[in-house]
Amino acid sequence: MADRADRARTGPVLRGYLLASRLIPALAPRHLRKRLALGKEDPDRWREKLGAATAARPAGRLVWFNAVGLGEVLALRGLIEAMAARDAALSFLVTSSARSSAQVVAANLPERTLHQFLPLDAPAYLARFLDHWRPDLSVWAEQELWPGAVVATARRGIPLALVNARITPEGFARRQRARGLFRDLMSRFARVDAQDDGTAERLRALGAEQVQVSGSLKIAGPPLSAAPEALEAARAALAGRKPWLAASTHDADEAEAIAAMRALADDPAWLLLLVPRDIARAEAVAAELEAAGLPHARRSRGELPGPEHKVWLADSYGELGLWYRLADRALIGGSFDATEGHNPWEAARLGAAILHGPCTANFRADYEALDAAGAARQLAPGELAAALTDEAGLAAMAQKAQALVAQSRDALAPLAGQLLELMERR
CATH class of the missing domain: 3.40.50.11720 (3-Deoxy-D-manno-octulosonic-acid transferase, N-terminal domain)
Known part of the structure; x- marks a missing residue:
């Protein structure tokens, strides 16, 4: 050298x-x-x-x-x-x-x-x-x-x-x-x-x-970690629910997630796990949930969601590995505004089906590869609720995404x- x-x-x-x-x-x-x-x-x-x-x-x-x-x-x-x-x-x-x-x-x-x-x-x-x-x-x-x-x-x-x-x-x-x-x-x-x-x-x-x-x-990369005790307690609290994740969200992503939860309101089993990208925004996000009539529990206060809650606000830092393990479908944030997307592979490695908006320039090649393989789905505004209920399609997407991860690891x-x-x- x-x-x-x-x-x-x-x-x-x-x-x-x-x-x-x-x-x-x-x-x-x-x-x-x-x-x-x-x-x-x-x-x-x-x-x-x-x-x-x-x-x-x-x-x-x-x-x-x-x-x-x-x-x-x-x-x-x-x-x-x-x-x-x-x-x-x-x-x-x-x-x-x-x-x-x-x-x-x-x-x-x-x-x-x-x-x-x-x-x-x-x-x-x-x-x-x-x-x-x-x-x-x-x-x-x-x-x-x-x-x-x-x-x-x-x-x-x-x-x-x-x-x-x-x-x-x-x-x-x-x-x-x-x-x-x-x-x-x-x-x-x-x-x-x-x-x-x-x-x-x-x-x-x-x-x-x-x-x-x-x-x-x-x-x-290997999957993100999760504390075993926290994972066990969360899974017990979510028994009988249909949890879905909105990860690393910004204002526009949260608007889509809130609209989807309101559209799914007839089924009380649905539960949104909402993870803001910036946890300093937690109070503002909580206020939006209140205004939308969505009762919520807050992770930062040690609260677990009860049957009355529609949202679990994940206002804690460094626990994405926990949230991805709790949901088998995820909206990846930053994809409905000028943020232009966040990393989709953390969801793929832990078996969550990937849903995203049209704005993904920061990870253009990643989302193009996922979409082309049928391993993710791009949504227009207002399409999230319908996508969340496509059980067979979501399961197939998750399997294809994990196959891409395995291929890349090799x-x-x-x-x-x-x-x-x-x-x-x-």
Whole structure:
């Protein structure tokens, strides 16, 4: 990997960034303490962002994965398991940036895997991080690259790979304005894998070399976890009911779900499990349910739904694995407005039939694959109630979606092997 480091480009924009990043320690501690006071940082772990580890490095070879958002972090789990299956002595480190990701990640990490927060992009913090963890391979997910971290890693001869990359036409237009910086960073990656052909073409146009198309990692991850005690209590409370799920919802999705429940009002067995994407909206959602005449229980208050309730408002964080296990049909939120959709594969892995609106640009390839296979159904406004009652059609859809998940999981093995080969060339 020394040859690649020697050939790596460092243009004026990257040089300027690296010089400016030396000033970050002058501002970072004060900034992080302000965020800490606002509850935006973990009081026990905020120093990880200064490169101070809060866990010991495991013995043996270590693969470091980094992703930005919670969804991207969770998508890495299938690849981690595939690599672990090939080398039982490997350990894994996953880094992310947002505090909100840590709780969910901790409950869903594969074996021999640790989570830390990615340090801020300053040379001193990155040196402290790399000195402690000494990774043998660095794998970045999606396409949000921290220039300082990429450069510092490459300088140590640690091979870099970019996986699960997806760049929309809009994202491509933004990156073109900093094409030189992106090209310089990509010259340090030994392997680049895109989710789709369009992304591969855009990456090549931005200077990436030897781009391969491996599909989306979000399809093949293991199911989200659920606390056994909570699952047992919920299943007991739902005995005799017909639960259905509206997951990661926004205003427009909730309007469709409420209208569907009112249309199904003649059958008291129906129960909506409503999971807002942002639980800070719970009070507003509860008010909408009241206005619609839909009695509800609230998860945040420890309430279980009784026979009088039409809705169980899931205003708790990090429990999607619970809700998907309780319902065999799910409306995936964000698909009736400009949000443009959320991840459908979490539902598919746990056997829920997937229903969605027409707005799915953020996961266009995923929904197109599901719809083409008869594994999901796109709905127009007002069609949800009828779709929920199509028992045979929903069951067939769920089976087809699980078949796609199994097929994608099998396809992870070659990628896992090729990433492990990068360590052997070091």
